[in-house]
Structures are given as C-alpha cells and as structure tokens.
Amino acid sequence: MSKHLTGQRKRGEEKVLQPFSKRNAVLGGPLRKLAAALVLLLLPALLLTGCGEDRSYSVDRVQIAAKLGTDGDLYVEELFTFTFQGAYSRTSRYLDARKEGDVTFFEAYEPPADRTLGQYGYKGLTRLPVEWEASSGTFYVEQPAKDETRSVYYRYRIPGAAVRYADTALLDWSFLADNNTDLHEVSLELTLPGTSEPPNAYLYDRTGGTLTRTANGKLRYENAKLLSQENARMTVYLPAEALAEAPLQHEALGIAERIGKEEAYAGRLADRERRLASIRDVAVLLNYTLVAAIAYQVLHPFLAGLGSRESARERAERMDPVRLVYLYRNGRLRFGDTLAGIFSLERRGLITMRRVPAKERFQADDKAPSELPEFRFAGISSKLGAADLHLVQWLFRQRSEQGGHVLSLDSVSGPTRTERKQKKHAGKYVQRGRRFARQFTTWMQLLEQNPEQAPPLGVHPVLRAGVPALAVLHLGLVLWLFDADGASPKSLLLAAVLLGVLGIAASYLYRKRGVMTAFLIGCFVAAANLIDETAVMPYLYGVLLSLLLLWLLPKLRFSREEAADRRAILAWRRSLAAGGQLDRREADRAADRVGRMTQDAILLGVASPFLRRLKRRHPGLAAAAAERTPLADPAMADALAYVSGSWSGVALGSSGSSSGDSSSDSGSWSSDSGGGGGGGDGGTGAD
Incomplete structure (x- = not known):
C-alpha cells in the first residue's frame, strides 16, 4: 500500500475529605445523566480538534503498466502524481518486501516530459536515491517537494509473482495496498503471456474498482478513488503452459474448487449494494427507535410529576430523613448517613442537641474544631424500632452524672492531625473503624426491614x-x-x-x-x-x-411513589443549594423551619452553600436559627466536616445496602457537597 510523504522535522499537605462538594448541586436526575452522556460522546471530537498538521498531500493519479513473464516474474512500471501542501522530503512505496530477494530491483526516477508510461526507457532519466526498510516492506525515495505537484516514476521486478502448478498457473497480486491516503484516478494494465485459453481473473476491491479485458487481451483495472488502507487485489488463473519457464509445483492446486470459491465471493460482491441497502434501512429504523427511547427517558421524569398537587419542597420537607437520604443515594448509604437516623429521632422529639467544648485531643490540634454538636437521647428505648434501638445502643453512651444517653462526636471521630503523626494511635483507630463498619452493616440490615424508610430497590x-x-x-x-x-x-x-x-x-x-x-x-x-x-x-x-x-437508562427500580419522592429530593437539594429560596414573608416566620432545612442540607451535601446564602440574604433569620439549633451555625457544619475527614485513610471496611451496589466509603459523613452549577511507518505515500 502506499504510505505517503513525511515532512522535514529536523506529596503535600494531608488530604481531608470535605463533607460538601459542588457536585450535583444544580443538575440532577436525567438532566445530569444527559449532560454526562453528551460530554462522553463529544469528548473525542473535542480532543481531536486542532490536532491536524498544517501540511497535507494528495495522490491525484496512479498509472501502472505490468507484464507477467513466462518465468512467473512480474515487471512493473508506475507513475504516481502527488500534490503537496507544505514541505515533504520523500515519497514511499509499499511492496510487502520483507526480505532480500522479494524484489529483484526497485528504481525511482523523475519522469521525462516527452514520453508516456511504458516508453520511458533509460535515456535521459534522472535517478532518485532509494532506501529500503525491511521491517515495513517499504521503499523510500528521496525527493524534496513543497507546495507543488510532482510525479515519481517507479519500476521494479517481483520474482516468482506467479506460481505454476500441475493443473494451472496462478498470479495472486495485491498491487496497491497499505495506502496512507486515498489514491485518485487509478488505472492498471496487465499484460499476460499468450495462451490458448482465456484467463480467469477476479478482483478483490470493495471501493468501486472494475476489472475488464481489453481487445488485445490485456487486463485493465480502473478506480476513480481507491480508499486509504484498502487493498486492491487480483487473482488470475492461467493454463499451466503459460508459465513454461517457471518452476513446476508438482501438487495440483485444485482449480475447480478454487474457481468455485472465487465465483462465490464475486457473487457476494455483486450482491453487495442490495444487502447494504437492507442494512441501511434497518439502521435508520433503529435510530428512530433509539431517539424515541431517549426522548422518553429524558421527558418521563418531568411529565410524571405534572399531575402532582404537592410541591417538591412540601413533599421533601415532610419526608423522614432516613428515607430522604436513602432515596437520594439510591440505597447506598455511607457511615456518615447515620446522621439521618439521629435527625429522624430528633424530629420525633426523642433527641435534643446542644453545642459543647470538644475533648482534649481536639483542643490539642489547632486544625480541629474547639466546639462540637452533642446529641442527647431523651426517649424510651423500649418503644424504639429495631433500627433506631440499634443506632442508640451503638452510638450513644450513658452519662451517669448528667442522666440519659449522649452521642459525643469526638467519640466517633477518627484521628486528629496530631494523632496521625504518632504511630502508636494507628492500631486503635483501625480497630475502631472496623467495629463501626460492622455496626453500620447491622444498622443497614435492620433499616431495610422497614420499607417506609428503606424501600427495596432492585435492578430496573x-x-x-x-x-x-x-x-x-x-x-x-x-x-x-x-x-x-x-x-x-x-x-x-x-x-x-x-x-x-x-x-x-x-x-x-x-x-x-x-x-x-x-x-x-x-x-x-x-x-x-x-x-x-x-x-x-x-x-x-x-x-x-x-x-x-x-x-x-435507570439503574434501580422505583415505585411510582418512590420515583416521585426522589424527584422531589433532587429538586429540594437544588433549592437548598440556592439558599432555600425563601421570600420575605416566609423568612419572617421560618426560623423554626431552618433547623430542619439545615438537617436536610447536611444529609444532601449542600449545607455550606445553604448556610452561606441564607446568611447573605436573610442575616436576621440565620442568626435566629443558629440560636435555636446548633446545626444552623456554619461552625457546627465545619465541625461535622472535620469529623468526616478525620476518617480519611483509615480502613473502615465495606458496608452498604443489599438493594443496590454497596458503597465502601463508610468514613464520610457526606462526600457530596453542594454549590452552584453543576521515521516512516511503511506503506505507499509520502513522508
């Protein structure tokens, strides 16, 4: 094939997981997936943009005159016409010559202007330097060119190109292969030894080439454009006596069987257009079907919510925190999502909150918070469900001096920055993390027994x-x-x-x-x-x-009610990331609601932007809310972030839900967080 011309080319601070990221704050559900899919499809095109060279070349015409001798050798003369845009140093011609002797000789010349191909001879020709690269089977011809049209004349001999068998003679020749660019206006005339019977000739070319027999017995191949990297191959069956001077292969080729296969393949090529037209019709029908399916997947979530009389905010606000975070995470809860269970108990009046000074190990670290939220259980354990009871028994500790059970966040926190530098603490926190993972798995299993909080989500x-x-x-x-x-x-x-x-x-x-x-x-x-x-x-x-x-395509199966809840959750998350979108009348009486909104923002990973924008738009409301609940204070949100990040790099084991793919990120209170938006290579051609 042709390969064409080539131009002249003389570790830093410790990473702490942040509980609030800007991922998924605005785009949600199908819009986010649609955007991601479009980026996936467009990325290759974007990466390739601008990667092309400023130079190019084309092969405008290829003329070939070949003659098969009675000894089986093939003598070939070729004229390639190139047009160059930019500077090139050489042309190349691939002949599948992998070892010495595959080609008797290969010569290149500047073609004379006063003669045509087949009449060049040797007189008055300017020979060009040729280099053979055995590894690629390519001959390189030194001929510098820049912004011009040039022609190169090749001639070579291939010994034993045709083989003589007991029952036939066969020429199997790929005369143009490994082309690095399209070849235009290709013509070839093959002169065969005189025989008493006409040859059987077959062409292997899927790019529109034709093979005909001329009046003087020559075979003529023509193609307006032979596509790059395509192979133009010819097989010619001759009577054995046509190669009288060629060595005889004593075994018979099986001419009848070979001709049968050749005819069958020729029939396939003749029927090619009809069969490809059938495939084209099927592909077009497939595309219409896929477009309809894509439109349904994009529009269905929006159309499904049109008939609801309840706003997304109303639906999300009345939702149990466990159900809210469970549906938001598609059933793949993380260790930090145990906060949802605590908030659920708080909304039922079973837990109170306050801010307290952090323990000594936090005070000893200048990066650790000096205050933490503390949760106190004020209910009756015997009246709790199995999942709630396990959560209280796992996380809360009896405080005899104060009465009741208390959850102190420093007791469930990982190592501080100072402790990480002291290897003696490593084993303690690894063991604690593994215990947490086991307890978390048990809580998940108990939670899934209550479909109101953790509905079963199977594969869609x-x-x-x-x-x-x-x-x-x-x-x-x-x-x-x-x-x-x-x-x-x-x-x-x-x-x-x-x-x-x-x-x-x-x-x-x-x-x-x-x-x-x-x-x-x-x-x-x-x-x-x-x-x-x-x-x-x-x-x-x-x-x-x-x-x-x-x-x-949806990954999990949601009931109609669960799907409506999840759409409401995603819309509620976007609203919280924007500051809750409270108007002035709501702001005057919303202090009681801000605590719950803050809880939802923490669970949905948008507490930081929610509190920041709430303070900017309604400073009085933000201050009043911070007095009523510790969580409405940005410092407490930062404290939760620190507790989350403290488990970074500590193995907590795998945990998750049986209803979907489990998440092994059990050490993060909330890893989502909100914000606003979303030499030559061989071949025929030039170098």
Whole structure:
C-alpha cells in the first residue's frame, strides 16, 4: 500500500475529605445523566480538534503498466502524481518486501516530459536515491517537494509473482495496498503471456474498482478513488503452459474448487449494494427507535410529576430523613448517613442537641474544631424500632452524672492531625473503624426491614433486559455489515470473536455500564473501518445514540411513589443549594423551619452553600436559627466536616445496602457537597 510523504522535522499537605462538594448541586436526575452522556460522546471530537498538521498531500493519479513473464516474474512500471501542501522530503512505496530477494530491483526516477508510461526507457532519466526498510516492506525515495505537484516514476521486478502448478498457473497480486491516503484516478494494465485459453481473473476491491479485458487481451483495472488502507487485489488463473519457464509445483492446486470459491465471493460482491441497502434501512429504523427511547427517558421524569398537587419542597420537607437520604443515594448509604437516623429521632422529639467544648485531643490540634454538636437521647428505648434501638445502643453512651444517653462526636471521630503523626494511635483507630463498619452493616440490615424508610430497590428490568438486547442487536448488525461489505472471512471471524466476548461480558455484567460502553466503542471502531459509508454512517449514529441511551437508562427500580419522592429530593437539594429560596414573608416566620432545612442540607451535601446564602440574604433569620439549633451555625457544619475527614485513610471496611451496589466509603459523613452549577511507518505515500 502506499504510505505517503513525511515532512522535514529536523506529596503535600494531608488530604481531608470535605463533607460538601459542588457536585450535583444544580443538575440532577436525567438532566445530569444527559449532560454526562453528551460530554462522553463529544469528548473525542473535542480532543481531536486542532490536532491536524498544517501540511497535507494528495495522490491525484496512479498509472501502472505490468507484464507477467513466462518465468512467473512480474515487471512493473508506475507513475504516481502527488500534490503537496507544505514541505515533504520523500515519497514511499509499499511492496510487502520483507526480505532480500522479494524484489529483484526497485528504481525511482523523475519522469521525462516527452514520453508516456511504458516508453520511458533509460535515456535521459534522472535517478532518485532509494532506501529500503525491511521491517515495513517499504521503499523510500528521496525527493524534496513543497507546495507543488510532482510525479515519481517507479519500476521494479517481483520474482516468482506467479506460481505454476500441475493443473494451472496462478498470479495472486495485491498491487496497491497499505495506502496512507486515498489514491485518485487509478488505472492498471496487465499484460499476460499468450495462451490458448482465456484467463480467469477476479478482483478483490470493495471501493468501486472494475476489472475488464481489453481487445488485445490485456487486463485493465480502473478506480476513480481507491480508499486509504484498502487493498486492491487480483487473482488470475492461467493454463499451466503459460508459465513454461517457471518452476513446476508438482501438487495440483485444485482449480475447480478454487474457481468455485472465487465465483462465490464475486457473487457476494455483486450482491453487495442490495444487502447494504437492507442494512441501511434497518439502521435508520433503529435510530428512530433509539431517539424515541431517549426522548422518553429524558421527558418521563418531568411529565410524571405534572399531575402532582404537592410541591417538591412540601413533599421533601415532610419526608423522614432516613428515607430522604436513602432515596437520594439510591440505597447506598455511607457511615456518615447515620446522621439521618439521629435527625429522624430528633424530629420525633426523642433527641435534643446542644453545642459543647470538644475533648482534649481536639483542643490539642489547632486544625480541629474547639466546639462540637452533642446529641442527647431523651426517649424510651423500649418503644424504639429495631433500627433506631440499634443506632442508640451503638452510638450513644450513658452519662451517669448528667442522666440519659449522649452521642459525643469526638467519640466517633477518627484521628486528629496530631494523632496521625504518632504511630502508636494507628492500631486503635483501625480497630475502631472496623467495629463501626460492622455496626453500620447491622444498622443497614435492620433499616431495610422497614420499607417506609428503606424501600427495596432492585435492578430496573429495563436495564436488565435492555443491555443484553442492545448487545445482541449491535453484534448482529456489525457482523451483517462485515459480511455484506465483502470483508474477508478472517476479518469476519476476528470481529465475531472479539465483539462476541465483549458482548457476552456486557450482557452478564449489565449493571456495570462501563463494560457495555467498551463493547459499543468496539462496534464503532469495527464498523468505521468498513467501506460503504451509506450503510455504515447510519449504523455509527446508532452506536452513538445507543451510548446515550445506555447512560440514561435507570439503574434501580422505583415505585411510582418512590420515583416521585426522589424527584422531589433532587429538586429540594437544588433549592437548598440556592439558599432555600425563601421570600420575605416566609423568612419572617421560618426560623423554626431552618433547623430542619439545615438537617436536610447536611444529609444532601449542600449545607455550606445553604448556610452561606441564607446568611447573605436573610442575616436576621440565620442568626435566629443558629440560636435555636446548633446545626444552623456554619461552625457546627465545619465541625461535622472535620469529623468526616478525620476518617480519611483509615480502613473502615465495606458496608452498604443489599438493594443496590454497596458503597465502601463508610468514613464520610457526606462526600457530596453542594454549590452552584453543576521515521516512516511503511506503506505507499509520502513522508
């Protein structure tokens, strides 16, 4: 093939987990997933933008005159016409010459202006330096050019190009292969030895080339554009006596069987247009179906909430804190989400809160908070449910001097910055973390026995059935494209094996959408290498639409009520991140509500922006709320952040919900946090 010209080219401070990040503050649900999917699809194009070179070249015309001798040698003369934009130092010609002797000689010249190809001879020719690179089978011809049109004349001999068998003679020749750019206006005339019978000739070219027999018995190949990296191959069967001077291979080739296979493949190529048109129709129908499915996935959450008489804020505010955070995290709670259980008890009047000085180990660290919120259980344990009782028995300790059970945050905090520098404390906190992980898992198991707080969330049937269906559909279409486009059996088998393995893995691991993404990318790459754009392009659009749909498909199964609750939660989170969006009339009587709003903001990871914007817009309300509940004080939110970050780097083990994929991030009170928005390489061509 042709490879074309190449131009002249003479660790820092300790990291502490923050409880409030800016992720997911504004974009939520389907909008966020749609945005992420669009970024995924557009990223390759964005990365490639501007990466092209300022120089380029084209092969405007290729003329080839070849003659097969009675000894089986093939003598070839070629004229390549290039147009260069920018500076290039050499041209190249690939001949699949991997060892000395594959080509008897290879010469390059500047073509004379007064003669045509086939009549050049040797007189008056300017020979050009040639370098052979065995590793790539490519000859490089030194011919500097810049912003001009130049022609190069090649001539070479390939010994034993045709083989003589007992029953036939065969020339199997790929005369243009490994082209680095499209070749335009390609023509070839092949002169064969005189025989008593006409030869049987077959062409392997899926780019529109034709093979005809001229009046004087020559074979003529023509192609307006041979696409880059495509192979123009010819097989010619001659009577054995045509190669009278060639060495005889004593075994017979099996001419009848070979001719049968050649005719069958020629029939496939002849039927190629009809079969590709059928695939094109199927791909277009698939695309319309995918667009409809994508539109449904995007619009359904909004349309489903149109008939509700209850606002998202009202729905979220009356929701139990455990249910709120459970649905927000899709059933994958973290250790810090035990706060939801504490807030749930507080809203039922079973817990009181106050701010207290931190213990000595906190006071000894200048980065640690000097005050912490303290929670006191004021209810009757015997009246608690199983999950609430376990939470109280796990986290709260009896204080005989004060009466009741108290949760002091420094007792559930990880090591301070000072303690991290003292190795003697490491084992203590690792053991404490493991105990917490076991207790947290038990709490989760008990919690899931109450569907009002922790509704069962199984895998969505659309995801379970949709991923395997897409895998089967795309695998079938790709293999159909390969077969219809006339790909070689080897290419078809390779695509079937590689994509088949990926497709099976994607179907089995349907919850892991990254595997299916890899499969679809594999389908895209495989189809992009095929020839017929009229069928391939609709399919490639179908792959992109399938990727978009894949990441929009719901992962978990929600009931109608649970889905409405989760939409309300996401809308409530965005509202809290914006400061609660209280008007003046609400602000005058909202001091009692701010405490609960702060709790929700903490659980949803937007406490920092909520309190900051509340103070800026309603300073009087913020001050009144801070007096009523410690959590409304930004300093207390920072204290919770410190407790969360104190477990960073300490193994707490894995914990989570049985209803979805468990999260091993059990050391974070809230890892989400809110904010506002969201040499030559071989081939034929030039260097």
